[in-house]
Amino acid sequence: MDFQLDEDQREFKALLRQFVDNEIVPVAREWEQAGRYPTEIVEGMKDMGLFGITVPEEYGGLDLDPVAFALVFEEIARGWMGIAGILGSHSLACRLISMHGTEEQKQKYLPDLATGKRRTGIGLTEPDAGTDLQGIRTTARLEGDHYVVNGAKMWITNARYADPLPVLVKTDPTASPAHKGMSVLLIEAGTPGFEVTKDIPKLGYKGTESCEILLDNVKVPVSQLVGGVEGRGMQQVLSALEWGRVNIAARSVGIAQRAHDEALAYAQERKAFGQPISDFQAIQLKLGELGTQVQAARLMAYWAADAVRSGRADGATGMAKIFCSEVALQAAIDSMKVHGGYGYSTEFEVERLYRDSILMSIGEGTNDILRTVVAKSLIKKETIVG
Numbered sequence: 001m002d003f004q005l006d007e008d009q010r011e012f013k014a015l016l017r018q019f020v021d022n023e024i025v026p027v028a029r030e031w032e033q034a035g036r037y038p039t040e041i042v043e044g045m046k047d048m049g050l051f052g053i054t055v056p057e058e059y060g061g062l063d064l065d066p067v068a069f070a071l072v073f074e075e076i077a078r079g080w081m082g083i084a085g086i087l088g089s090h091s092l093a094c095r096l097i098s099m100h101g102t103e104e105q106k107q108k109y110l111p112d113l114a115t116g117k118r119r120t121g122i123g124l125t126e127p128d129a130g131t132d133l134q135g136i137r138t139t140a141r142l143e144g145d146h147y148v149v150n151g152a153k154m155w156i157t158n159a160r161y162a163d164p165l166p167v168l169v170k171t172d173p174t175a176s177p178a179h180k181g182m183s184v185l186l187i188e189a190g191t192p193g194f195e196v197t198k199d200i201p202k203l204g205y206k207g208t209e210s211c212e213i214l215l216d217n218v219k220v221p222v223s224q225l226v227g228g229v230e231g232r233g234m235q236q237v238l239s240a241l242e243w244g245r246v247n248i249a250a251r252s253v254g255i256a257q258r259a260h261d262e263a264l265a266y267a268q269e270r271k272a273f274g275q276p277i278s279d280f281q282a283i284q285l286k287l288g289e290l291g292t293q294v295q296a297a298r299l300m301a302y303w304a305a306d307a308v309r310s311g312r313a314d315g316a317t318g319m320a321k322i323f324c325s326e327v328a329l330q331a332a333i334d335s336m337k338v339h340g341g342y343g344y345s346t347e348f349e350v351e352r353l354y355r356d357s358i359l360m361s362i363g364e365g366t367n368d369i370l371r372t373v374v375a376k377s378l379i380k381k382e383t384i385v386g
């Protein structure tokens with residue numbers, strides 16, 4: 001067994017680290033609190049080719065292996081998790097198009113998505129259906145050479161920049177089971193009837209917008225049906241979400257690492273009773289636990305990423321997403337405790353880590369739902385746990 005990154009991965013991680021330390025860390029707190037869009041950081045990510053991490057090389061992307069993919073999200077989330085959101089659903093949608101799109105769709109969109117000239121996201125959740133995606137109500141009715149789409153989407157990250165946005169719809173609302181009547185349509189920005197109606201106010205995950213979208217008689221050409229065949233949408237989405245769970249596990253490691261780093265630094269600076277608080281055993285217990293949990297989470301995230309390399313790995317990615325996201329939240333809370341009263345101050349980084357960490361247990365499948373996914377995969381003996 002090899003628990004080390006290889007040389008290319010180490011060099012890539014160092015490059016990312018440098019970018020994050022120079023371009024994200026110095027501005028994160030101020031921009032996050034001001035609700036400012038991180039335009040300059042987006043430009044930097046374009047320059048590094050990061051919008052193409054899941055795009056095949058033949059379409060101009062980096063086509064990263066899943067472990068290198070995880071490194072991107074770990075490092076960026078260490079600086080500011082909201083920035084990872086700008087790349088996250090973009091990368092999943094690129095992967096969905098790469099894996100399932102027709103050749104025409106790939107050629108039309110992937111080269112521009114790889115450079116960030118075009119951006120994207122993923123439109124699944126609705127006001128009345130999140131976990132239960134088969135319960136969505138958005139319909140696409142075929143009329144000649146186009147679909148007429150009606151419905152609403154909720155919580156769609158990158159909605160104001162996405163062009164095209166892959167949208168999960170029901171092409172056959174009467175199908176049973178429902179997933180057999182579900183498809184994904186690539187809807188271009190500016191199509192009449194497609195309207196981003198609201199930026200949803202959020203506790204954290206700022207920097208990127210999460211929006212409500214209204215679809216009112218939107219005419220979408222049949223050529224925009226992903227893969228060109230109806231009824232495959234749910235499978236297409238689920239295969240992309242697997243990388244999504246690696247992405248969330250890795251973001252969680254980044255948050256936890258930062259919580260650890262902030263606690264370690266603060267504990268050595270802050271004095272009480274005439275000595276650094278790091279001399280106190282009660283603080284050392286927290287630091288020791290933080291370091292242990294962060295490293296365990298990191299190994300779990302890389303392990304799950306590695307499992308994806310060899311095909312579908314619902315159990316491994318589910319386990320990693322659950323474990324890492326819960327480590328992130330606990331790490332943020334423990335780091336706040338090490339900071340005492342200052343941990344509660346918006347003038348310190350750690351309160352943002354706390355706000356951002358909570359989302360990690362919700363996005364890409366809530367942890368409770370994923371526990372059931374892991375259980376099913378254990379029952380089917382799909383997961384290698386030894």
Ligand SMILES: Cc1cc2nc3c(=O)[nH]c(=O)nc-3n(C[C@H](O)[C@H](O)[C@H](O)COP(=O)(O)OP(=O)(O)OC[C@H]3O[C@@H](n4cnc5c(N)ncnc54)[C@H](O)[C@@H]3O)c2cc1C
Pocket residue numbers: 089121122123124125128129130131132154155156157158202205210359362363364365366367368369
């Ligand atoms: C900031 C943010 C950004 C997001 N970005 C996107 C995006 O870009 N695109 C997108 O499509 N979606 C996005 N989402 C939506 C996200 O994926 C959903 O919120 C998530 O899947 C949960 O769905 P829900 O909110 O409808 O909760 P619900 O499905 O209503 O779940 C509510 C509770 O019930 C539990 N529950 C539900 N069903 C079961 C069951 N069968 N067994 C046991 N427990 C159950 C859940 O675990 C949860 O605790 C985003 C959400 C947030 C908060």
